[in-house]
Amino acid sequence: MSINKKHIRNYFLILLVLIGSTLIISYFDWDIKLQQHFFDENHPDGWYQKNHLLWRWAYVYGPYPALLTGLVSIFVVAFSWFIPRLKNYRIYAVYFLLTLIIGPGLIINGILKDHWGRPRPRQLQEFGGAWEFREICEKGVPGKGKSFPCGHCSMGFVFIGLYFLLKRKNKALAVSGLSFSLAFGGYIGLARIAQGGHFLSDVIWSAGVTWLVAAILYYEILKIPSISSKTANHQKPGSIQKHSPWKTALVIALTIISLITLIFLFLFSKPAYKEYQQSVTVTQPFNNLLLSINCRNAIVFIRPANRPENVVQVQSVMRGFGYPKFKFDNQLTKLVRNDSLFVDYRIETSGLFYELELSVNIEVDSTTIRKISGNVSPGDLFVARSLRPENVIYDLDVAEQQIKLIEP
Numbered sequence: 001m002s003i004n005k006k007h008i009r010n011y012f013l014i015l016l017v018l019i020g021s022t023l024i025i026s027y028f029d030w031d032i033k034l035q036q037h038f039f040d041e042n043h044p045d046g047w048y049q050k051n052h053l054l055w056r057w058a059y060v061y062g063p064y065p066a067l068l069t070g071l072v073s074i075f076v077v078a079f080s081w082f083i084p085r086l087k088n089y090r091i092y093a094v095y096f097l098l099t100l101i102i103g104p105g106l107i108i109n110g111i112l113k114d115h116w117g118r119p120r121p122r123q124l125q126e127f128g129g130a131w132e133f134r135e136i137c138e139k140g141v142p143g144k145g146k147s148f149p150c151g152h153c154s155m156g157f158v159f160i161g162l163y164f165l166l167k168r169k170n171k172a173l174a175v176s177g178l179s180f181s182l183a184f185g186g187y188i189g190l191a192r193i194a195q196g197g198h199f200l201s202d203v204i205w206s207a208g209v210t211w212l213v214a215a216i217l218y219y220e221i222l223k224i225p226s227i228s229s230k231t232a233n234h235q236k237p238g239s240i241q242k243h244s245p246w247k248t249a250l251v252i253a254l255t256i257i258s259l260i261t262l263i264f265l266f267l268f269s270k271p272a273y274k275e276y277q278q279s280v281t282v283t284q285p286f287n288n289l290l291l292s293i294n295c296r297n298a299i300v301f302i303r304p305a306n307r308p309e310n311v312v313q314v315q316s317v318m319r320g321f322g323y324p325k326f327k328f329d330n331q332l333t334k335l336v337r338n339d340s341l342f343v344d345y346r347i348e349t350s351g352l353f354y355e356l357e358l359s360v361n362i363e364v365d366s367t368t369i370r371k372i373s374g375n376v377s378p379g380d381l382f383v384a385r386s387l388r389p390e391n392v393i394y395d396l397d398v399a400e401q402q403i404k405l406i407e408p
Helices: 005-027 030-036 053-061 064-079 084-116 151-166 171-194 200-221 224-232 245-267
Strands: 270-280 288-294 298-304 312-322 327-337 340-350 353-364 369-375 380-384 393-397 404-406
Touching: 005 030, 005 200, 030 200, 053 171, 064 084, 064 151, 084 151, 084 200, 084 224, 151 171, 151 200, 171 200, 200 224, 270 327, 288 353, 312 327, 312 340, 340 353
Parallel strands: 288 340, 288 369, 298 353, 298 380, 369 393, 380 404
Antiparallel strands: 270 312, 312 353, 327 340
């Protein structure tokens, strides 16, 4: 496969723009500074614009135009084998479908988000979270944060493909398509920034990766310019290339698989958010508080109680994307025996989740707490210094087998 030198220069130019913008954002600390405009520590959730209609619409419905276009592309590919007038549009449908699956699907959501390990803004210590800020160049622990790059806004940037498809026929339309894609993807990106889900640099890299995928598919893989030239040379519809029966069957099979994948991964998934607040009050006298917690995969904070009347107070938040029939529940039980109070708190999840974040804040009576046991692994446990292991017995399964101390 020979690659045009001009195309290589263009690919490197895009990479240079991405690297340059990343360095500028890092130098001026724009990732953090931009997030600060959307965060208020006095607001109950911190991200005071998270549920604003403008941002909520982008979060829930932003991916739909790309998904619907993808479904149309799948049907064009499938029916082009039976409807002659659709054959000349087959390559364009394949192009959009591959751009969608490889760019936002495989590279951005499948590889980078799941394995780069960059915490989201809402997961940072600066914004009430547990983790430290990481630059894009600082690869973290896979699964420990899915901020890089922005997956939602890539579903807007995927329409960058319109620019390549239209620029040989109508440059004005091509520029309009490019402007629409950048504006739509940028709007979704701004919504995710306002919700504490992504940084500015995540959005820029999402656009750059999608652009590179669209360009390489257009010029190098599918070679659409050469195919379009053949079509323009008065060839009969569908005579561009003949395919053997096995190749036809393969394309149809891949089309069906793509359809099922799109429907399952995107159209059936829905945002999941639940918040619980519970407390334990006891009228019987006791001297020892024994706390058991079972919150696998959760980020757990344990602090001294601010309200003396509540021996134990728990606030848990679940957010992410789940598939039909997913369930999330928690239980807080108590038992007084002799001079000891036994409190058990557990989180139970069932079903399939595309992404799941669990955050648990537990406040305990620091004068009576004696032991904390249970299972948090592979999550993280953060304990106030006044409840450090020298003062409290810990018997917990914790990620990295350590307890992180924080200020109350």
